[in-house]
Amino acid sequence: MSKRPAVCREIEPHLLAVATGEADRRAAERVEGHVAICRSCREELGQYRAVDGMVHSLRGAPMVGDDATLARAQLTARLADLRSRVVSFGIFPSRLGPVLIGRSEQGVALVQYLSASGSLTASVRRLLGDDAVEDRSATEGLRAELEEYLEGRRARLDWPLDLRRMRSDFQRRVLEATSALPYGAVASYAGIAARIGAPSAARSVAQALRWNPLPIVIPCHRVIGSTGALVGYAGKRVELKQRLLAVEGVKTVAAHHDFRVPREAMYTLMDGEREYCVPTCGSLSSKPLSVLTLFGTRERAEAAGLAPCSSCRPDLHPLPA
């Protein structure tokens, strides 16, 4: 193969540019001048033009597998799912300190107590997900209802919930059983375990409630230890649990580093009954807390649809206030 003259080698990139229609005027004139006198470059330019023409015809040629319909439908479904998981959240001051409320298209997904500074910890960020957007207006209505609740002016938060952040089916069952506890009532961890058919799982119930993504809304503050001690809440903030119970009319007494719900001062419901009693009715005082639900006031028990016991008559002989 003979070596090409330097001028031809130098002009070769310009041949390409001319053939593909990308050359500026000066380069085009140079090429024109050169190919007029150089046969081999003239042929090369012609070949590049032919190549470019064929490449161009490939662009519109049909391709095997060029049907985007299925992929588009799958994409639409995945985007819809992704969107429905995106959390909009707001951070608000409350009488329990800064509170974050997050909601998705499906419903309220997250309620979290924040530290006094209102900053987001890594675990809260993880719960929010990468796509979360701060949008106070999306949660303002929820905030107003929560405030009413914390002031004792509202007994229910009838919010649609997004429970896709549940860690397990077990946690879901625990939280559903907890949601069934009426306003102003408390039951024990062992009691929740019994209600979901896992009577020996009291500790697992406590763990599941520890990771409750929706405290207050799913009232894990109504679940206490078998001795009546409040045990724990929101990390080490058991005083929040005491305050929430106080709002609902549940009395507590201070006990070393903790609070305790005094059984002897609570109206009492035995599992499976429809009547509530004073705590001394029959053999009630010897029953474990796991088979009982305790109410702070008669009003709360009756609001939960219960009737006064026909033997101990709490309506005629109420507990001392």
Next chain:
Amino acid sequence: MDGLLSQPVGTGVSIGRVMAEDAFEAVVGAHHAEIRRYLLRVTARASDADDLSQETFLRAFRAYRALPDGANVRAWLFTIATNLGRNHFRAQSRRRKAYAAAALEMPVGAPAHADGQVMAEQARARIERVIDGLPEKQRLAFIMRKMHELEYAEIGTSLRCSEESARANVFQALRKIRRGLDGHLAAGTESQA
């Protein structure tokens, strides 16, 4: 406690966000078919093009909010798709090399005995095979430029190289295609000069 799970779906996302989502729908409508076609050319497999085009738009959806106003959305999507395509190749490089080597060895009909139509078909098939056998960067640059008419600056952004380097890669691809077509190009091109 069925009630906890079966309550009606809430409305309440803010107006601004809803509008952003509609805008993204429009992005999908405008570009999905082309991005998938690009990925089909790049991967040569419809199932890979399906997966990677979905992934391209899912990533785009996550990042769309942060995209500045007036950004070139199409070029940005090509960049995401190109990155995914290259990652895909890294995983599949062994398979692809074997495929490309086999493709180059396939016999092609002798040009001297073919009429114009058949010859053009053969030449196109040969071009496709040469493209398949190109080094990755040249191939991607060539497809973006020649099949999708992206600007060299946009191609440079996608391939993390300069505009000049993007152009050089496309030209190098054209040289290889011309060499690959040796003897398959029609005679008498001289008259065009």
